[in-house]
Amino acid sequence: MLRIISTEWDALTQEPTFKKTHFVEEMGLMFESVGLPRMAGRIFGWLLISDPAQQSSADLAAVLQASKGSISSMTRLLIQLGLIERTSVPGDRRDYFQVKPHAWSHMTEQRLAQIAAFRQLAEKGLDLLKDDPPFLQRRLREMRDIHAFWERELPQLNQRWEQEQAKAMHPEHS
Amino acid sequence: MLRIISTEWDALTQEPTFKKTHFVEEMGLMFESVGLPRMAGRIFGWLLISDPAQQSSADLAAVLQASKGSISSMTRLLIQLGLIERTSVPGDRRDYFQVKPHAWSHMTEQRLAQIAAFRQLAEKGLDLLKDDPPFLQRRLREMRDIHAFWERELPQLNQRWEQEQAKAMHPEHS
């Protein structure tokens, strides 16, 4: 049996190359640094470089050496975060997962919700200090104002990104 | 002994009011939701509403019911994050902590570093797929492009904020 051993031909074997494993692990660490489970990062990382782009639970479990249960709960989390989606194929009992197009805009919305929460908390704090001298309120005013600023500007920026994307898709309209 | 019991007069007793405790706890949860230790959030929360704005380690330990060790390591973390700073008073052995002015701009820089890391990781991934058909590369191109976009735009937005702030401080120059 001839077996081609190369970092380039792993599409044939569907075994992750050393470099690809490394990429997957890096994404795992990245997710951890943002406070998300490492395994969620691994799954997302693999779905970014896998061939084909759609991978079943069994595929993921095999490649990432993880249990079915872990794959199940982490894919659920990733779907909830809006980073991946589930696709099904007629005549195939299995579900497939793939990274969701425009996943990152969705991430921006999540971020925005966080910013809004911080602004609201700052306002609660200001209410507690409403009878205190202004210089004691400064800390909280700064917190409130900058978050209100981001809350105002980020959606606009996101919109601009989406417009630019649309333009890049139809360059003949420019 | 006459003891004034009121939610408004706690500046005299330096005991946190129920509402203030609640604020502190909320900030703790907020920090957790961003992947930071809850105690760091509590400290930061208290420093946002304390009177005076400067608080010693002993103050923090007493108000937050935490150990000296915990205060020590969490203040170190907050300083490293750029959220608080240490101030010393001549003729006073103690160190005081206070929220750092413009702390949030510093947070933006941290965020920017994260975005840059994501863009770089996307580029690593693209390199792994450089011999694959373009449609397999799309996932990573999108990730790379949007992060490059934020990397370009966020600093500008931050600059605009700082300018607006400077203007608000010297309205006579407008």
Added chain:
DNA sequence: CAGAAAGTTCAGTAAGCATTGAACTTTCTG
């Protein structure tokens, strides 16, 4: 409808990390 394959749930385990408390170091004071 029986059997099998796919997927989910959940109790138990393991690992990581915040937190404590005690020992240690540093810094100031009389």
Added chain:
DNA sequence: CAGAAAGTTCAATGCTTACTGAACTTTCTG
């Protein structure tokens, strides 16, 4: 310089939470 107060470090602990594996449910096939 001795003593005390402030602050840091670090080993041990407890808690949270990711992860596993087995039992269970669902969905498809012959």
